[in-house]
Amino acid sequence: MPLRIVVATGSSVPIYRQVVEQVRLAAATGRAKAGDALPSVRTLAEELVVNPNTIAKAYGELVREGIAEAQPGRGVFIAAKRSVYSRAERARRVEGALEEFIHEAVCLGMPEEEIRALFEKRLSRADFKQGEDKP
């Protein structure tokens, strides 16, 4: 099974972005291992009832980010050396989302302890290692 990808066409987030995020998550959690092949541009496009260009755009972004590697004529594969961001680089990329979260919570008048509780609750549900198909 070459990695199941699904998208919500009605969502406000672009289709190509959804594809990028899913592959990124699969690669990060280990559900997709280095060397695994992604569905071909045309195959996935047909499966999702979406234009091949949209998938090509998503794959292009994955290659640009270092998550995947394209081998022209063969296909696109999960990159070998898992984009090793430094601690600082990783923190920099995550900080935007963190800022957004804290800002939203503070704006709504959520007390500090409640923010912490919500955070801890969600963190305990996160899977950091191997991903399973049926959570």
Added chain:
Amino acid sequence: MPLRIVVATGSSVPIYRQVVEQVRLAAATGRAKAGDALPSVRTLAEELVVNPNTIAKAYGELVREGIAEAQPGRGVFIAAKRSVYSRAERARRVEGALEEFIHEAVCLGMPEEEIRALFEKRLSRADFKQGEDKP
């Protein structure tokens, strides 16, 4: 001084959204108190060198969210009874941003302890009560 609002025209986030966020934050931190008048649509538009419709859209959203109240012919004012969301309602609105943050962190392979450290560090910098003009 009727609440200073600034926007970055070059930003990717829409102008009207920036206005909404700034008023929302000012109201939440107490920098703008209940009954305080917002700049008039035309005044703020001229000040920011922006179309009045853009400001009207932002104010409309603030009224819809309950942060402000419009008095036709008089102006727009910070709402009296600070949109008192229930705990559940508040949590529901914040969860999206939290989800995004955790997802981003996990995707980049950030270990649990580092996520927690980053979160605690940022939380300690958040001001939950009175806001000052020069932080």
Added chain:
DNA sequence: GGTACTGTACTATACGACCTAGTACACATC
């Protein structure tokens, strides 16, 4: 070589969100 697949590049078109421009109306204040 021939066929079938792969990724990639390009143009053209359509749609929606955002923003601008201009006008108009109802209301409040003086």
Added chain:
DNA sequence: GATGTGTACTAGGTCGTATAGTACAGTACC
């Protein structure tokens, strides 16, 4: 009445997203 207020409407521009179609180079297999 004059002025300032919020609101509503139409029209147009820009930009990102997605579609449609075509074309080309590389790889794999018979």
